[in-house]
Amino acid sequence: MKPLHLPTADRNVITYAPTPHIPWPSAGEPIQSRIAYAAAHVVADPLADADPVTDARLDWEATLAYRHHLWSLGLPVAEAMDTAQRGMGLGWETAQELIRRSVAEARATPGAVIACGAGTDHLEPGMMHSLDDVARAFEEQVAFIEGQGSRVILMASRALAAVARDAEEYIAVYDRILAQVRQPVILHWLGEMFDPALSGYWGEADLDRATDVCADLIQRHAAKIDGIKLSLLDDAREIALRRRLPAGVRMYTGDDFNYPALIRGDGSHHSDALLGVFDPIAPAASAALHALGAGDLETYEAIFAPTVPFARHLFGAPTRFYKTGVVFMAYLNGYQSHVRMVGGAEGFRSMVHLSRLFVLANEANLLEDSERASERMRRALLLAGIE
Numbered sequence: 053m054k055p056l057h058l059p060t061a062d063r064n065v066i067t068y069a070p071t072p073h074i075p076w077p078s079a080g081e082p083i084q085s086r087i088a089y090a091a092a093h094v095v096a097d098p099l100a101d102a103d104p105v106t107d108a109r110l111d112w113e114a115t116l117a118y119r120h121h122l123w124s125l126g127l128p129v130a131e132a133m134d135t136a137q138r139g140m141g142l143g144w145e146t147a148q149e150l151i152r153r154s155v156a157e158a159r160a161t162p163g164a165v166i167a168c169g170a171g172t173d174h175l176e177p178g179m180m181h182s183l184d185d186v187a188r189a190f191e192e193q194v195a196f197i198e199g200q201g202s203r204v205i206l207m208a209s210r211a212l213a214a215v216a217r218d219a220e221e222y223i224a225v226y227d228r229i230l231a232q233v234r235q236p237v238i239l240h241w242l243g244e245m246f247d248p249a250l251s252g253y254w255g256e257a258d259l260d261r262a263t264d265v266c267a268d269l270i271q272r273h274a275a276k277i278d279g280i281k282l283s284l285l286d287d288a289r290e291i292a293l294r295r296r297l298p299a300g301v302r303m304y305t306g307d308d309f310n311y312p313a314l315i316r317g318d319g320s321h322h323s324d325a326l327l328g329v330f331d332p333i334a335p336a337a338s339a340a341l342h343a344l345g346a347g348d349l350e351t352y353e354a355i356f357a358p359t360v361p362f363a364r365h366l367f368g369a370p371t372r373f374y375k376t377g378v379v380f381m382a383y384l385n386g387y388q389s390h391v392r393m394v395g396g397a398e399g400f401r402s403m404v405h406l407s408r409l410f411v412l413a414n415e416a417n418l419l420e421d422s423e424r425a426s427e428r429m430r431r432a433l434l435l436a437g438i439e
Contacts, residue, residue: 053422056429058407059438070414070422076339076355082163083126085345086315086322087302088337089167090127090330091135092119093378094142094150098392108137108146108394115150116157118387119166125338127330128165129154130205134246135328136169137375139210141395144174148196155200167238170194171207183221186212190229194237204237205281205326210249219255219265226269236278238304238326241266243284245371259289267296274298281306281326285367287314294321308367308374312356316344328374329363332381333418358416365405365412373400377409380432381418384410384425391432403436 055069095118100109119129131154132138132147142150151168158164172189175181186209197204206229216222230237244251256262270277279302282290287310294303305314305323314323330337336355343351366377376397383391391398410419410429419425433439 053426054430056410056426056433057438058410058433059404059436060407061404065438068411070410070419070426072422073420074417076335076417077342081126081342083338083341083345085341087304087324088127088315088330088341089130089165089304089326090122090334090337091130091133091326091328092122093331093375093382094136094394095379095382095388096392096394098390104394104396105141108142110146110150110394111388112153114388116153118382119154119157120161121387122331122334123158123161123164125334126163126342127334127338128167129158130326131155131166131168131202133169133205133207133328134242134372135331135375135378137394137397138169138171138207139173139247140372140375140397141393144193147173151197151200151202155202159201167203167205168197168200169205169207169240170197172209172211175211177210181211181215183212183215183225186215187225187228190225191232194229194233198234203235203278204233205240206237207240208242208247208250208253210247213250213253216255219261222253222255222265223269227273230273230276233276236276238278239266239270239280240306241280241282241284242306243286245285245369246283247372259284259286263289263293267293270301271298274301277301279304279324283307285309285371290314290323291318291321294323308363309360311363312340312353312360315341316349316352328378329359329366331378332366332413333359333362333416335420336416336418359418362409362412362416362418365409368405373397376401377406380406380409381413384413384428385418385420386424386428403433403438406432 095111095114097109158166170193254262254265281304283306303323304326308329340355367374
């Protein structure tokens with residue numbers, strides 16, 4: 053295999069050749085150890101002659117095929133979330149079609165599980181909105197998703213963060229929505245590292261007080277809440293909130309830095325998962341979770357441990373641009389023929405960043421065909437001017 057010449061942060065170039073992929077053990081049985089949603093990315097239509105920022109066009113065949121890939125590994129799909137570029141180019145109109153198509157595919161696929169993100173992103177950004185406007189926006193999206201027959205993930209709302217003056221106004225909106233949902237929802241607390249517009253969520257800049265607001269809301273509405281996805285990249289805070297959850301309410305880790313230990317648990321409590329990193333590491337995640345279910349903790353740790361440096365780089369600051377690396381990995385592994393993204397986001401990470409991602413993916417056994425991945429990496433390097 054011809055080696056690659058990869059640029060480094062100090063403007064040098066290293067010579068690198070990936071090692072052959074070692075196939076993960078296949079398991080035909082569903083994952084029993086944990087509920088582990090993979091937040092799935094979308095595949096843009098590379099030939100769409102449209103404004104890439106305001107008019108998202110998807111390659112539906114490739115997008116839906118990737119959902120089938122995740123389901124085939126026993127992973128539920130979290131649809132139309134931030135990994136699918138909600139709030140970064142994927143508007144509500146296209147998200148509705150995505151949800152409609154994906155839920156229909158799940159319904160026709162034995163064993164497939166799906167939950168879909170409901171937010172307020174169809175409200176015009178930059179406009180003044182009332183709390184009632186925000187609540188009605190949530191209601192509209194929840195009604196659509198429930199009408200498709202899917203469980204709802206109640207996404208953190210930029211519009212609510214912009215208009216709510218204090219914790220009481222957050223609670224008023226959530227009280228109103230949770231009183232109406234047909235089945236328990238998954239709450240979604242996304243930290244400002246994922247979206248700066250969500251700073252001070254729950255009406256509190258102090259995270260201890262914000263956690264109290266969130267925990268009190270969950271206690272009062274436990275019958276309407278399946279769980280909470282927590283994405284603060286702070287394992288201590290997740291563990292502390294996890295211990296406060298009522299019986300029957302799950303902690304879905306959204307911590308793409310510390311997921312192996314959080315999912316494994318401490319003997320008394322554990323986290324389930326709803327992770328963007330499970331999109332690019334899906335085969336490894338499936339193998340690790342099957343090992344956990346078999347009580348083979350040594351294999352569980354051995355599989356997950358090398359994925360952590362990969363994940364920490366993928367989600368490195370600015371964290372919100374991690375989707376670029378997710379799509380790049382899908383390209384390297386042959387799940388799509390290009391790296392074009394909604395909103396032109398393929399340019400949001402440098403070639404230095406992507407080159408390091410390639411090395412870390414190889415070290416974690418995430419390149420499913422090293423020859424194909426090398427050839428595709430070579431094409432990307434050539435486009436960046438690196439022979």
